[in-house]
Amino acid sequence: MKLAEALALVNGQTPRESPTWRVALVCGFSPLHLQTFLAAYLIRRIRGRFVAVETGIYGDLPGNLERFAGKRVDAAVAVIEWADLDPRLGYRSAHGWREGREDDVLKTALARLDQIRSGILRLSQEVSVSVALPTLALPPVFDPPSHWASTTALALRRAVAELGESLSGEPAVRVLDPQQIDRSSPPERRLSLASEFRAGFPYSLHHASAMACELSKLALPGTPKKGIITDLDNTLWRGILGEDGVDGISWDLDHDSQGHALYQAMLASLSRLGVLLGVASKNDAAAVERALERENLIVPPDLLFPIEANWGPKSRSVQHILNRWNVHADAVVFVDDSEFELAEVRDAFPEIETLLFPSQTDAIDGFLRRLRQRFGKASITEEDRLRGGSLRAAGERERHAAKTNPDELLARAEAKIKLHFDAPDQRSYELVNKTNQFNLNGRRVDEATWRSRVQDPARFLIAASYADKYGPLGKITVVSGRRGQNELRVDTWVMSCRAFSRRIEYEMLKAMFDRYRVDRILLDYVPTDRNGPLGEFLGVVATEDVGGMAVVARNAFAAGCPFLFSEVSES
């Protein structure tokens, strides 16, 4: 991004009257263009909020970390440079560039790193902190002749790496991967001495933009995709199954097809993180079945579900897979080696992200990295691990359902629901921010708001886990709101689409009535273009509309509630 473009975005952003998203940019140098770029990239990532990037005092990184503690910002970004560890490691203090001072510089730097670590940890108690370790080169005074590695320079880098390692284990700290910034900003283009001397800002415009771009992704991570729909021929394997036969396709070094082996390994790895894997292939279904029986396949074939192998348009297969997964196209990546097929699918599903499987071996690494980044998650929950299996079980469940009526199916399901009262966790937060179809109003909640809500004693939070004889679904619904005089005011209610058709929504209303002994529940329902299923449910259970809130009355609910088969317990 150019600085002019960043300034235009900042000048033209959502009016100040809109809710403000405040981010602390904590650094020791003059924040200048980094502040502008960071605001611009954040504006691109967050909609409907006024982005305010607040900064501290020049030359005092540890002090700035202290200053932002207690300031109630929504996120913090800490950018460390060598001069923050000791001014003699910067370019504005030439007096320190003398031989024989290396030990003293190292000692000062280590002490300063401890201060910075403590400051980041304190700040992370209140808000998530994204951290960039030094990205500029150490000044040339540390360069011994003939490109030898300097002991002091190596010790400094090790100390910084240890800081990054220890911080990366903290739940509310995200450390920027140095290799990521290496890819987007070549080291020789990072420093601007003209800017450093004139304004105390050491970054070139290019580096400032690259840093802001990467840091904005850490501070406001995008919603990870949920599934990959992959082609088979010249994608999952090398070769054309219909022409080369089952034994003619390959994925190994011997046949110059190792890139396909790595792709399979990546798919298997992503599946373990809860990513859904489906197949859309123009092929003979029986031949595909035989190919997937090959013993050396790296991605276990039972992870691929559903498999759409036919001669129809790929878009039709994609539609079948989306229906089976019950996810929207924008949550999916479609991978194929044919630009034509990618375009055909994009025409049918403009929201779907498509990735071309590269024909050049040297492009494989970049392709796999791009694919991996689409599914970035900070932590893996039990629900993530269960997702693929539960969908396959759902296929079996649907086949049963087709033969029987809903009550018979539910009665035989041996369903168990476990209610969790006022026990916030990462899964609950994720559900609120990624569920679309059963979502009361579509409002997303940032981490800071979520934290303050769950700590508010006037509010309640109920989550529920579900399991039946077809397998566990994990935590699948979250409802939250305020307790009032003889009523509950619900402003958040989401349920995973995997849990539909089990009357869990009725169980949740029943749990609210039973637990809080209120006569009515007011739901802040706002229709969105995707939450039709919840709207239909409220159409059945809500008896009136009060001030824009859908009202469910205890007596009417009890009279109209269908039989609930689940065994309900509390954690």
Place this chain on the structure above:
Amino acid sequence: MNDIRSRLESCFNIVFPETPAADLPKASPETVEAWDSVATVTLFAVVDEEFNVSLLDENVEELVSFQAILDHLHSKLDRAAA
């Protein structure tokens, strides 16, 4: 020639969005309230990007008005084109 002026006006518009276009030819720290040291560095960076020059390496004290920067760009770019 006019191209340089209009491109420079665009740079000023981005850095000083509150300043009316008609006032730009006379713009200087005395006439534009927002023109402080930070704005100077920002303006120079935007101009550097637009014209592929390096005003930060120049004598900043002389480049303190729209007209001075315009004249400087003319002399620099015309010389390069010659």
